[in-house]
Amino acid sequence: MPGQKAGEAERREQILEAAYKVALRRGVEGLTVRAVAAAAGLSHGLVLFHFKRKDQLVGAVLDRVLxxxxxxxxxxxxxxxxxxxxxxxxxxxxxxxxxxxxxxxxxxxxxxxxxxxxxxxxxxxxxxxxxxxxxxxxxxxxxxxxxxxxxxxxxxxxxxxxxxxxxxxxxxxxxxxxxxxxxxxxxxxxxxxxxxxxxxxxxxxxxxxxx
Amino acid sequence: MPGQKAGEAERREQILEAAYKVALRRGVEGLTVRAVAAAAGLSHGLVLFHFKRKDQLVGAVLDRVLxxxxxxxxxxxxxxxxxxxxxxxxxxxxxxxxxxxxxxxxxxxxxxxxxxxxxxxxxxxxxxxxxxxxxxxxxxxxxxxxxxxxxxxxxxxxxxxxxxxxxxxxxxxxxxxxxxxxxxxxxxxxxxxxxxxxxxxxxxxxxxxxx
DNA sequence: CTCTCTATTGGACAGAAGGTCAATAGGAGC
DNA sequence: GCTCCTATTGACCTTCTGTCCAATAGAGAG
Structure with a gap:
C-alpha cells in the first residue's frame, strides 16, 4: 500500500511546511504527528520515519518560526x-x-x-x-x-x-x-x-x- | 469509601492551592485534573465535582497567577x-x-x-x-x-x-x-x-x- | 525482467487525558 | 439512634497521543 516515493530532502521539506501551517493554525498544542501527516497528505508513520521523535519535528518548526x-x-x-x-x-x-x-x-x-x-x-x-x-x-x-x-x-x-x-x-x-x-x-x-x-x-x- | 467531608469554600481553596503548586512546578501543560487531585490528596472525581470542567480550574489558577x-x-x-x-x-x-x-x-x-x-x-x-x-x-x-x-x-x-x-x-x-x-x-x-x-x-x- | 533496498502505509499498543456515574460513607438534623 | 443529603470515591468510557513494526509497493541496479 505504500504511495509515491520521494527524496529525503523534499519529503522533509514537505512535512515541515505542513507542520508549520498546522502550528500557525492550531498552535504548538495542536502540532501533533497525525495532524501534520494529514495536512501533508501522508501517513503518520512516515512523519516519524523522517523525524525520529516528535521533539525533532517541534524543534524544526521552531527554526522556521525564529x-x-x-x-x-x-x-x-x-x-x-x-x-x-x-x-x-x-x-x-x-x-x-x-x-x-x-x-x-x-x-x-x-x-x-x-x-x-x-x-x-x-x-x-x-x-x-x-x-x-x-x-x-x-x-x-x-x-x-x-x-x-x-x-x-x-x-x-x-x-x-x-x-x-x-x-x-x-x-x-x-x-x-x-x-x-x-x-x-x-x-x-x-x-x-x-x-x-x-x-x-x-x-x-x-x-x-x-x- | 468516601473520605472526610469539608465545606464548599475550604475544599475549593484546598484544590486551588494544590493546582497552583502543580502549575508552578510542571507548567500549564502539567496542570491535569489527576495531578491536582494527587497533589491535594483527593480523588480526581472530586476535583471535577467542584470545578465542573477543567477550563474552570485553569481559569481559577490564572486568577492567582495574575x-x-x-x-x-x-x-x-x-x-x-x-x-x-x-x-x-x-x-x-x-x-x-x-x-x-x-x-x-x-x-x-x-x-x-x-x-x-x-x-x-x-x-x-x-x-x-x-x-x-x-x-x-x-x-x-x-x-x-x-x-x-x-x-x-x-x-x-x-x-x-x-x-x-x-x-x-x-x-x-x-x-x-x-x-x-x-x-x-x-x-x-x-x-x-x-x-x-x-x-x-x-x-x-x-x-x-x-x- | 528480476532482485533488492527502502520509503511508505496502516494497524496495534500502551499510556494518559477529560469526563461520567453508580455506589458509599460522613455528618447534620431530628 | 435513625434518616436523609451530598461530598467523595474509584471504576469505567472514550478519545487522543507518541511510538513501534510487519507488510508492501515503488524504483533503481543489474
Missing amino acids: ASTLSLRVDQTVDRIEDPAERLPALLRREVDRLTRSGREARLFLEYWALGARHPALRAKIGAALERYRAAFGRLTEEMLRAEPDRLAGVTPAGLTAVAVSFVNGCAVQALIDPERFDVEEYLAAVQGLLESSPARAVAKTGARSS | ASTLSLRVDQTVDRIEDPAERLPALLRREVDRLTRSGREARLFLEYWALGARHPALRAKIGAALERYRAAFGRLTEEMLRAEPDRLAGVTPAGLTAVAVSFVNGCAVQALIDPERFDVEEYLAAVQGLLESSPARAVAKTGARSS
Whole structure:
C-alpha cells in the first residue's frame, strides 16, 4: 500500500511546511504527528520515519518560526538614514509593524518562547536566535551612543540593545493580548519621544523639516 | 469509601492551592485534573465535582497567577519620592526586581499569556488585569508628563504607560530565556538613562545630590 | 525482467487525558 | 439512634497521543 516515493530532502521539506501551517493554525498544542501527516497528505508513520521523535519535528518548526519572527535584516531604507539617533527608532517602527501585522506568526512565536522556558533544547535555539537579533540591533545602538556620548550617560550598548528588544517584544505581546485597547501608533510615538528626548535634538529636527 | 467531608469554600481553596503548586512546578501543560487531585490528596472525581470542567480550574489558577505577577501596588518607598521623573524609574526597578526574583511565577505567567492568545476566556482575564496594571502605572506617567510638558513632546500618557509595561515585561521575558547573558542591572541603567536623558535633568540631579 | 533496498502505509499498543456515574460513607438534623 | 443529603470515591468510557513494526509497493541496479 505504500504511495509515491520521494527524496529525503523534499519529503522533509514537505512535512515541515505542513507542520508549520498546522502550528500557525492550531498552535504548538495542536502540532501533533497525525495532524501534520494529514495536512501533508501522508501517513503518520512516515512523519516519524523522517523525524525520529516528535521533539525533532517541534524543534524544526521552531527554526522556521525564529527565521520569520526573530531575525533582523536591516533594510536599505533604514540603513540609508544618516542620523544614528533616527535610525534606531526607524528600525523599531519597522519591526513593530512587521510583528503586529503578522499576528499568527507572533502568536506562535510567543507560544514557543513560553515553551522554551521549560525545555532546554528549545531554549537554546531561542537564545541563539535572540543573540543574533541583539547583535544586529547592537550595531545601531553602538553608533547611536557613540554619536552623542554626553547624552544617555551611563547607558551601555548592550543595555540599550536589550531595551530596544523589549520595545519590539513588549509591543507585540501587548498587541496580542488586547488588540483593541492597544494603540500601536501611540506606543511608537512614546518610544520615539524617549529616544530623541533631548530638547536640542527635537528643535534641530523640526527646524530641518520646516526648512 | 468516601473520605472526610469539608465545606464548599475550604475544599475549593484546598484544590486551588494544590493546582497552583502543580502549575508552578510542571507548567500549564502539567496542570491535569489527576495531578491536582494527587497533589491535594483527593480523588480526581472530586476535583471535577467542584470545578465542573477543567477550563474552570485553569481559569481559577490564572486568577492567582495574575494576582501574584500582574498586580501593581505602588509601595510607600516609591510613593514618597517627590520628583515625578524619578518615581517612574524607581517603580520600574521594583517591578523588574520582583519579577526576575520570582522566576517560576514569571514563567507560569508567560505560559498563560501565550495561552491567552488562543483562548478568549483567558485572554479576557489577562486583558482586564493588564488594564488595571496599566491604570496603576498611568498615575505616575501622567504626573511625569505634566511635570515637564516641554520634554517628551508628543508623548501621550497612555503611550508612555504602554512603554513602561514593555520595560517590565520585556525584561522578565528576556531574563527568562537566557538568564546568563542578560544583565538586569545594565538593562535598568539603560531604562533610567532613557527616562532622564535630558542633560539639564542629569546636571540638576547630580548637583542636588552633591550639595 | 528480476532482485533488492527502502520509503511508505496502516494497524496495534500502551499510556494518559477529560469526563461520567453508580455506589458509599460522613455528618447534620431530628 | 435513625434518616436523609451530598461530598467523595474509584471504576469505567472514550478519545487522543507518541511510538513501534510487519507488510508492501515503488524504483533503481543489474
